[in-house]
Amino acid sequence: MCAQVGLEVEALAPPVDEASILADTPEGLALARARGKAESLVGPDRVVIGSDQVVHLDGVTYGKPRSPEEHRAQLAALRGRTHALTDGVVIVAPHARVAFLVTAYVTLRADVSDAEIAAYVASEDASGCAGGYRVEGPGAWLVDHVDGDWFTVVGLPIYRVLGELRALGWTPAYARLTSATLPNGTSA
Numbered sequence: 001m002c003a004q005v006g007l008e009v010e011a012l013a014p015p016v017d018e019a020s021i022l023a024d025t026p027e028g029l030a031l032a033r034a035r036g037k038a039e040s041l042v043g044p045d046r047v048v049i050g051s052d053q054v055v056h057l058d059g060v061t062y063g064k065p066r067s068p069e070e071h072r073a074q075l076a077a078l079r080g081r082t083h084a085l086t087d088g089v090v091i092v093a094p095h096a097r098v099a100f101l102v103t104a105y106v107t108l109r110a111d112v113s114d115a116e117i118a119a120y121v122a123s124e125d126a127s128g129c130a131g132g133y134r135v136e137g138p139g140a141w142l143v144d145h146v147d148g149d150w151f152t153v154v155g156l157p158i159y160r161v162l163g164e165l166r167a168l169g170w171t172p173a174y175a176r177l178t179s180a181t182l183p184n185g186t187s188a
Helices: 028-041 068-078 114-123 138-142 149-156 158-167
Strands: 048-057 060-062 082-093 097-106 143-147
Touching: 028 048, 028 082, 028 097, 028 158, 060 068, 060 143, 068 114, 082 149, 082 158, 097 149, 097 158, 114 138
Parallel strands: none
Antiparallel strands: 048 060, 048 082, 082 097, 097 143
């Protein structure tokens, strides 16, 4: 997604044990995990974007399923209901730190059968995803509709991230063209 919008990034696995990070609310958990990930990768002259996604409904957080049984139970609990999906994002730059939350709402279809849930779980499409589904894959068959930013559901609220980077002084590569970088040495 980042490359598609012209944001050159290097994906790094943060040396953070997500399970050891706790918070009082789902939103607090998303932000605390994003902060832990970002701060674990801070370096000189490096801009780090840490993010974490939390699926929650009625005060219950639905994380990455730890077993097929838990995976089936999560999807069954979410079936036919609208739940919140909150992305916590922390941007750490040499001159600034920005933290924010973006929440979208996802409604899973009420007509998804137990057999369909079992088959989806067996596919292992989203066993490592918060809530146990991925909307950008076969999990789309489970979803009735999404209210809010699609990119939040996919995992990174890119419009908000780009807006925050702009506020920090970043512009897209195409806007930074100079006569020295134009093809054939032509001037702008």
